[in-house]
Amino acid sequence: MCGRMTLTTTDLADVVDALAAEIAPEDAPRYRARFNVAPSDLHWIVDVRRGHRVLHPDIWGYLASGRPLINVRSEPLSDGKGFRGAFESRRCVVVSDGFLEWTRPAREPVWYHRTNGGLVLLAGLYQHGGAGADDDCLFPRFTVLTTRPNALVAQVHDRMPVVISPEQLGEWLTAPPARAAALLAPAPDDALVATGVSRRVSSVKNDDPDCLAPRSLDGPRAGARTDGADTAAPGHRERRQGRLFDL
Secondary structure (H helix, E strand, O other): OOOEEEEOOOOHHHHHHHHOOEOOOOOHHHOOOEEEEOOOOEEEEEEEEOOEEEEEEEEEOEEEOOEEEOEEEOHHHHOOOOOHHHHHHOEEEEEEOEEEEEOOOOOOEEEEEOOOOOOEEEEEEEEOOOOOOOHHHHOOEEEEEEEOOOOOHHHOOOOEEOEEOHHHHHHHHHOOHHHHHOOOOOOOOOOOEEEEEOHHHHOOOOOOHHHHOEEOOOOOOOOOOOOOOOOEOOOOOOOOOOOOOOO
């Protein structure tokens, strides 16, 4: 599962360069560092348009039967079932530098991120926006694909987002569905680290560096979710700057 994410890089140009992407001039002013991105928020994805990678803002929550899905299980996609049209032609990466889960039963937030502050690209699907009275209708929508957890995330939860490595980015966005399906797997156990962070991040009202203030993480926790549900929408941390795609 993925219910919150972050994109704390302050410089949009760094993100655009790391992704080798383009951005429309009217979209650029919407960018800001985010420390607690929540479902229904406007957030950033990359897809391919006319042969070019484009970074643009979408709403987190893919509408299916009128229900905004923030996560979709990846396993049926590899079998050609469910969301077939989207998987064939509307794959994207959701641009983040980490995602959050909560321990059970204590509900302590844990931030999964790269040690050097680099981007964590999440596999996603998007749908086109449509005209409507609500401005939100004008924006595309996206969902995050999930898979079984690696050893790190399994200490807290029984699902994790599909993480696309920088080397896999082009293949994920443009390869035929059968090849793209091979990328729907857990991230390597050493790809990310887990940092306990402030409980401030548990409230969607908070979105500032203090959300990611480190706290002690008391080792592996029992009590991960076992109901198998992927869901509908319901820091101050010293960061070492490096290239956004350093692993």
